[in-house]
Amino acid sequence: MMGWKKNKFSSELGQEYIGKIFDLIFAEPMFETNKIETEDLDRQVNHFKNNALSIVNLMKKFVVGYGEVPMSEAVSTGIQICPHCRRRDFIWNWEIVDVGHYASPEDWVSSVEPKEWNGGLSHEKDRYLFMARYKCNHVTTCNKCKTTSIGHFSSCKGCGSTDVVKAGCQEESYGKHFIKEYTAKNNHPTNRKSLQNVLLKNREIKNPNDRKERKQGDLIGYEYKRKMPSKGMAITAYDDAKKYMPYVKFTYGATFNDGTFETKDVLYPLSELNFALSKKRRQVCRNGLNNCHQGRPYELSENENVCRSSHFRVGSNGFLDEFNGKCGARMPPTIVQESYYYNPSLMNIMAEQPLGKAAMSGRTKNGEPVYFIHLMGSVDEEYKILLPLPMIESLSAIPDSPEPITASSSPPSCPNDVGAAVMMEELVNKAKESMKDMKEQLSEQLKAYFDLGPADANTSDGFSFVICEGRSRHAILEDGNWIDKSPKCKADGKSYARWNHVPSYADPDSTFDDYLGPNPNSHFVQDWLKASDQIISFVSSPPVYHYVDGIGEIVRETEGVIIDIMECETCKGIVEAKGIIPYRHNLNQCDENGVAINGFSQEVLDAEIEYQASYPMENQKGEVVPTAWGIIASKKHDGKDMLKRITKYKFD
Numbered sequence: 001m002m003g004w005k006k007n008k009f010s011s012e013l014g015q016e017y018i019g020k021i022f023d024l025i026f027a028e029p030m031f032e033t034n035k036i037e038t039e040d041l042d043r044q045v046n047h048f049k050n051n052a053l054s055i056v057n058l059m060k061k062f063v064v065g066y067g068e069v070p071m072s073e074a075v076s077t078g079i080q081i082c083p084h085c086r087r088r089d090f091i092w093n094w095e096i097v098d099v100g101h102y103a104s105p106e107d108w109v110s111s112v113e114p115k116e117w118n119g120g121l122s123h124e125k126d127r128y129l130f131m132a133r134y135k136c137n138h139v140t141t142c143n144k145c146k147t148t149s150i151g152h153f154s155s156c157k158g159c160g161s162t163d164v165v166k167a168g169c170q171e172e173s174y175g176k177h178f179i180k181e182y183t184a185k186n187n188h189p190t191n192r193k194s195l196q197n198v199l200l201k202n203r204e205i206k207n208p209n210d211r212k213e214r215k216q217g218d219l220i221g222y223e224y225k226r227k228m229p230s231k232g233m234a235i236t237a238y239d240d241a242k243k244y245m246p247y248v249k250f251t252y253g254a255t256f257n258d259g260t261f262e263t264k265d266v267l268y269p270l271s272e273l274n275f276a277l278s279k280k281r282r283q284v285c286r287n288g289l290n291n292c293h294q295g296r297p298y299e300l301s302e303n304e305n306v307c308r309s310s311h312f313r314v315g316s317n318g319f320l321d322e323f324n325g326k327c328g329a330r331m332p333p334t335i336v337q338e339s340y341y342y343n344p345s346l347m348n349i350m351a352e353q354p355l356g357k358a359a360m361s362g363r364t365k366n367g368e369p370v371y372f373i374h375l376m377g378s379v380d381e382e383y384k385i386l387l388p389l390p391m392i393e394s395l396s397a398i399p400d401s402p403e404p405i406t407a408s409s410s411p412p413s414c415p416n417d418v419g420a421a422v423m424m425e426e427l428v429n430k431a432k433e434s435m436k437d438m439k440e441q442l443s444e445q446l447k448a449y450f451d452l453g454p455a456d457a458n459t460s461d462g463f464s465f466v467i468c469e470g471r472s473r474h475a476i477l478e479d480g481n482w483i484d485k486s487p488k489c490k491a492d493g494k495s496y497a498r499w500n501h502v503p504s505y506a507d508p509d510s511t512f513d514d515y516l517g518p519n520p521n522s523h524f525v526q527d528w529l530k531a532s533d534q535i536i537s538f539v540s541s542p543p544v545y546h547y548v549d550g551i552g553e554i555v556r557e558t559e560g561v562i563i564d565i566m567e568c569e570t571c572k573g574i575v576e577a578k579g580i581i582p583y584r585h586n587l588n589q590c591d592e593n594g595v596a597i598n599g600f601s602q603e604v605l606d607a608e609i610e611y612q613a614s615y616p617m618e619n620q621k622g623e624v625v626p627t628a629w630g631i632i633a634s635k636k637h638d639g640k641d642m643l644k645r646i647t648k649y650k651f652d
Helices: 012-025 040-063 199-204 237-242 288-293 418-449 569-577 580-586 602-613
Strands: 079-081 088-090 095-102 128-135 139-142 149-150 164-167 171-178 205-208 210-216 218-225 247-255 262-270 281-285 335-342 347-349 359-364 368-377 384-390 463-465 475-480 479-486 489-491 494-495 523-528 548-556 561-568 644-649
Touching: 012 040, 088 347, 095 489, 164 218, 199 205, 205 262, 210 247, 359 384, 418 602, 463 489, 561 569, 569 580, 580 602
Parallel strands: 463 523
Antiparallel strands: 079 088, 095 128, 128 171, 139 149, 139 164, 205 210, 218 247, 218 475, 247 262, 281 335, 347 368, 359 368, 368 384, 475 479, 489 494, 548 561, 561 644
């Protein structure tokens, strides 16, 4: 299949590519042209090896395909999915109702002072967490040009096509944004200079009275800022995307030697737009051939595979002579990909709006589905990405009643332990029923005996699911104290207090010492990470039916990664026994027909039997093996790979 209609195999351009591929594969004899090297085998082999990458890049011109990115990299993508209707859109097309800074679990419902998140994964740690409440606003997506316009229309505002889809269910959800002190330009550097000392540059303030005096500013304020695109607008250019992105404005301040106090505002986007924009690494010719361009880096234009520099070179006389030809250097080792990028352009989401069955990957992450999002460059249609986007890295539904949270930490688990999943679901359902009954009983008691504040129970009667409540979206530093300047919280079309009380240093009429949002002592309070004690107590850790041991590790210092290699003794035993029933039978947990005995759960065993039956009982060699239990059945079901735990580590 051809890459695009005008680049068929038999076309003029296609034939040109074929000719180039041929020349890259076959070397010519020394001092001869239009012949193939047949005598010097080493010369022929080295010629092919040196050109291998260029050959592959040219062959890609004839292939239609999406390069799948690792799911671990699907963070801060710039693409959001509604958990209610599966609408998918770039972040600049979404309505954001409210935002609040979440400093740490210790500052659960009183988060004003800005702090870097001190835990979590590598893309979360040492960043500032801002929680955002989203509304799935009305949009119109064109099936022809793939653009999305704000509002509902019968035709595309971009190309005029009537083949459009109206989306937007008006439901609200929430998202987590771990932002670093990187501007939009920092997130997408286009030259080497823009990579250097980014944080220092962003915080640096110059003395207006002495431009030579510079200082690192201290953070003295932050504020959420957003300009929502107007109805009918379709964002198709990067400059417009930057204009309508949601940002947090950080204010830095510094006092100089002459007593001058100067401030500086810097806008940091909520999302790094890792997959909403093209990110094609720049190709640079380092040295050139025959001393062409004298070792000075020469940047190739986008999609160029050969250095076409015509700079000077050293001639046979030892002096610089004008070189009228071209360098001709190709891919590595001479031409390399840098860590900065070509000018960004917007991607097009090729997946249907809203996401349908075709986008179902069949994968899950942390119990939530993973969707396949096909993306194509709006400028370069050959630039295609298949993004496996987990819902936990997108938007989450807001529960209207308490949900169980397990207090204890769970040990390393086997992904094939379907029994634990069954029992956990049972425990959760029982806990939900218990909490529902208790909540109904408590609601009247709470009204009678507790003085609920204005920030309490705004999610539902007797329950607060905290997103922005008790979390500042605008704060300033005054006299050593952080003062909240936020507007009221917003949710579901209503406004209410962000705080139950504020400290006396923020309000002279106050008698309190600190800020307090929803009061966990008066009702059920919960967020994505933490819950009040009444909720935690309902659920204990589920039983484990697979037993995992650590058997080694792989250290990749260049990537800052440690891979823990785990082995599941249970899966290993099932494979050796030739199936789940013989395995459980040997342990006196069931009879030969799969009937549970001696107190073993029939529900667990049935789930295990069903799971095994969903995979072939023969491996790729035709051997009788229950492939469900960690045997390499396919690329998507590699048991050994599934049991690898990757952790980020900073190597000194």
